[in-house]
Amino acid sequence: xxxxxxxxxxxFAWPRSPWTLEVPALALEAGERVFLHGPSxxxxxxxxxxxxxxxxxxxxxxxxxxxxxxxxxxPARDRLRADHLGIVFQQFNLLPFxxxxxxxxxxxxxxKRRRERALQRFGSLDAxxxxxxxxxxxxxxxxxxxxxxxxxxxxxxRVAAARALIGGPSLVLCDxxxxxxxxxxxxxxxxxxxxxxxxxxxxxxFVSHDLTLASRFPRQQALGELTASAVESREVxx
Amino acid sequence: xxxxxxxxxxxxxxxxxxxLLTVLTLGLSVxxxxxxxxxxxxxxxxxxxxxxxxxxxxxxxxxxxQLLLYSVFRLGEPTANLQWDTYEKLKALPPVAWTVxxxxxxxxxxxxxxxxxxxxxxxxxxxxxRGLAFREGRPFEALHDAVIGADVADTLGYAPGTSIVLxxxxxxxxxxxxxxxxxxxxxxxxxxxxxxxxxxxxxxxxIEAIHLNWRGGMPIxxxxxxxxxxxxxxxxxxxxxxxxxGLESRTATFQVQRVVNEYRAEPLTxxxxxxxxxxxxxxMGGVERALLVAAGAAVLAALMVLLTTILATLNExxxxxxxxxxxxxxxxxxxxxxLAEAALLTGAGLALxxxxxxxxxxxxxxxxxxxxxxxxxxxxxTIREAVVLGGIWLGGILLGLFPAAVAxxxxxxxxVAVDR
Numbered sequence: 107x108x109x110x111x112x113x114x115x116x117x118f119a120w121p122r123s124p125w126t127l128e129v130p131a132l133a134l135e136a137g138e139r140v141f142l143h144g145p146s147x148x149x150x151x152x153x154x155x156x157x158x159x160x161x162x163x164x165x166x167x168x169x170x171x172x173x174x175x176x177x178x179x180x181p182a183r184d185r186l187r188a189d190h191l192g193i194v195f196q197q198f199n200l201l202p203f204x205x206x207x208x209x210x211x212x213x214x215x216x217x218k219r220r221r222e223r224a225l226q227r228f229g230s231l232d233a234x235x236x237x238x239x240x241x242x243x244x245x246x247x248x249x250x251x252x253x254x255x256x257x258x259x260x261x262x263x264r265v266a267a268a269r270a271l272i273g274g275p276s277l278v279l280c281d282x283x284x285x286x287x288x289x290x291x292x293x294x295x296x297x298x299x300x301x302x303x304x305x306x307x308x309x310x311x312f313v314s315h316d317l318t319l320a321s322r323f324p325r326q327q328a329l330g331e332l333t334a335s336a337v338e339s340r341e342v343x344x
Numbered sequence: 345x346x347x348x349x350x351x352x353x354x355x356x357x358x359x360x361x362x363x364l365l366t367v368l369t370l371g372l373s374v375x376x377x378x379x380x381x382x383x384x385x386x387x388x389x390x391x392x393x394x395x396x397x398x399x400x401x402x403x404x405x406x407x408x409x410q411l412l413l414y415s416v417f418r419l420g421e422p423t424a425n426l427q428w429d430t431y432e433k434l435k436a437l438p439p440v441a442w443t444v445x446x447x448x449x450x451x452x453x454x455x456x457x458x459x460x461x462x463x464x465x466x467x468x469x470x471x472x473x474r475g476l477a478f479r480e481g482r483p484f485e486a487l488h489d490a491v492i493g494a495d496v497a498d499t500l501g502y503a504p505g506t507s508i509v510l511x512x513x514x515x516x517x518x519x520x521x522x523x524x525x526x527x528x529x530x531x532x533x534x535x536x537x538x539x540x541x542x543x544x545x546x547x548x549x550x551i552e553a554i555h556l557n558w559r560g561g562m563p564i565x566x567x568x569x570x571x572x573x574x575x576x577x578x579x580x581x582x583x584x585x586x587x588x589x590g591l592e593s594r595t596a597t598f599q600v601q602r603v604v605n606e607y608r609a610e611p612l613t614x615x616x617x618x619x620x621x622x623x624x625x626x627x628m629g630g631v632e633r634a635l636l637v638a639a640g641a642a643v644l645a646a647l648m649v650l651l652t653t654i655l656a657t658l659n660e661x662x663x664x665x666x667x668x669x670x671x672x673x674x675x676x677x678x679x680x681x682x683l684a685e686a687a688l689l690t691g692a693g694l695a696l697x698x699x700x701x702x703x704x705x706x707x708x709x710x711x712x713x714x715x716x717x718x719x720x721x722x723x724x725x726t727i728r729e730a731v732v733l734g735g736i737w738l739g740g741i742l743l744g745l746f747p748a749a750v751a752x753x754x755x756x757x758x759x760v761a762v763d764r
Contacts, residue, residue, distance in 0.1 A: 158670065160756075160758075180674060180675070181674050181676070184672055184673065184674035184677075185672065187669075187672050188671065188673075189672070198663045198667070199667065200667075201351075202358060203354045203355050203358030204354055208354070212668075212671045213671040213672055215671075216671055216672030216673055216677070217672050
């Protein structure tokens with residue numbers, strides 16, 4: 107299995123602040139599903155921006171699909187993100203002025219690689235979008251033509267998941283995607299997400315503070331345990 | 345950058361109420377600017393076509409603009425007359441192809457009476473046209489025949505067969521009428537959009553005839569004679585106000601002008617109408633510029649509304665920008681999106697302005713022509729207008745640089761995860 111994400115010796119701080127985030131090591135293999143948890147304020151969103159290449163670390167490296175994010179130019183980082191990452195947020199995942207299908211195909215406007223992969227597999231972007239929407243339980247034609255602001259939160263999250271999966275990115279990052287959902291919708295969402303990630307061979311980094319979800323994942327990781335001080339403490343204890 | 349314009353369009357459609365108001369504001373200001381530009385050009389064209397085909401205008405010594413004003417536009421009073429003998433000599437100069445004499449000084453209900461010859465209707469023209477068309481009737485033939493311009497006919501409700509009385513002098517309220525010799529309208533000229541529309545045309549002999557019983561500008565009470573009682577030579581003009589001159593070749597223009605200006609027997613002035621018209625138009629340049637500045641200010645204000653419209657949405661659209669960045673858009677894409685919005689908004693405003701203008705001209709064109717003699721017809725923007733429209737479009741895009749730069753900097757700052 108190939109590595110889709112590797113973080114080594116990562117240190118990041120906001121200007122005039124102490125270290126906000128320190129991650130000595132974190133790696134994800136293709137198709138792997140990892141649950142990353144930690145309380146609010148521990149730097150989950152910062153880590154997301156560092157992996158996405160919209161923030162750069164002061165030390166260490168983040169490699170996405172084997173590429174060192176920090177060593178690439180700004181446009182090249184945007185291209186890397188477009189080609190290899192799918193992101194699902196807690197809320198406000200969709201552009202209200204686009205249809206469901208257009209929201210799903212949005213990454214294909216910025217990534218030639220994902221557009222070509224979607225076209226190769228489904229023949230058209232529209233067919234690709236409809237495939238993912240159907241797989242995520244939004245297949246009815248009436249729903250496809252609905253305006254996204256008319257969808258329930260759960261439905262919106264599924265559209266966002268379809269958008270993250272289209273074109274087979276290497277890694278899907280989920281930032282508290284189920285926190286606005288009830289238990290039934292949450293479980294359904296995770297089932298569908300797992301199934302589609304598995305079908306596409308896409309790795310999943312699921313960030314949440316909700317520990318009740320941890321058992322659904324083969325691998326769990328606490329963000330606090332990743333920090334340098336925590337690693338040092340564990341080494342001392344050992 | 346592909347697809348950015350589509351995204352910008354979809355985003356604008358989503359905010360259609362605000363966008364429509366902004367586009368309408370810009371459209372109306374563009375309508376105003378283009379409308380003023382069209383009227384300005386039409387006014388200038390009408391001005392220049394007033395003496396189309398005439399190479400020189402000759403009159404008594406006067407400032408060129410003054411001679412132009414009274415001979416072509418019937419404004420002001422001539423300072424002196426030109427002797428008939430002098431006119432005959434002028435006519436006989438080898439380079440001279442034709443001449444049309446005019447005699448001014450009388451009026452009818454505020455409209456100037458022009459004593460002339462039948463050549464006037466053949467030689468005078470406007471624009472590219474030579475010769476004046478008759479809407480009704482024919483040129484004057486009999487001594488007391490009169491031809492009237494379109495404005496005179498429309499305003500006073502005259503038609504061939506109407507009897508009119510000329511008044512001595514050019515005051516709107518005439519104190520001395522030539523009521524002993526009424527005229528009959530025999531022709532109405534087609535509209536030209538020039539001062540011709542406001543003229544009453546009679547023969548030079550008719551001018552002499554109505555002044556048979558006048559001395560020194562006043563009627564003489566006794567021994568009244570009628571034109572029928574006097575020999576034909578007495579109706580021969582002794583002087584005229586000015587003469588329009590056409591030359592065999594334009595290369596002789598300056599030669600003839602010099603001959604006239606240096607004529608020793610009588611102080612004369614010969615002007616090139618095009619040059620004098622340009623001088624006259626330059627005098628009105630201030631008004632023209634003021635109108636353009638006002639219209640330009642309206643467009644600028646509309647562009648500022650456009651800028652405000654885009655800026656006002658930036659805060660609420662931070663999530664939209666972060667989302668775009670999450671799917672692979674770079675700050676340059678965000679910049680491009682905002683710029684595309686500015687370009688689309690400005691473009692839509694310009695298109696609306698042009699459509700409104702063409703619609704207004706289509707509806708109001710005939711009325712403007714009938715009421716004011718202004719020929720404004722719908723049609724594609726001229727090259728000059730296209731350049732102005734292009735400039736406004738560029739201005740809109742340049743203004744869009746500001747919100748685009750703000751969004752660019754914010755998207756750098758927010759990354760993919762704005763505070764959700």
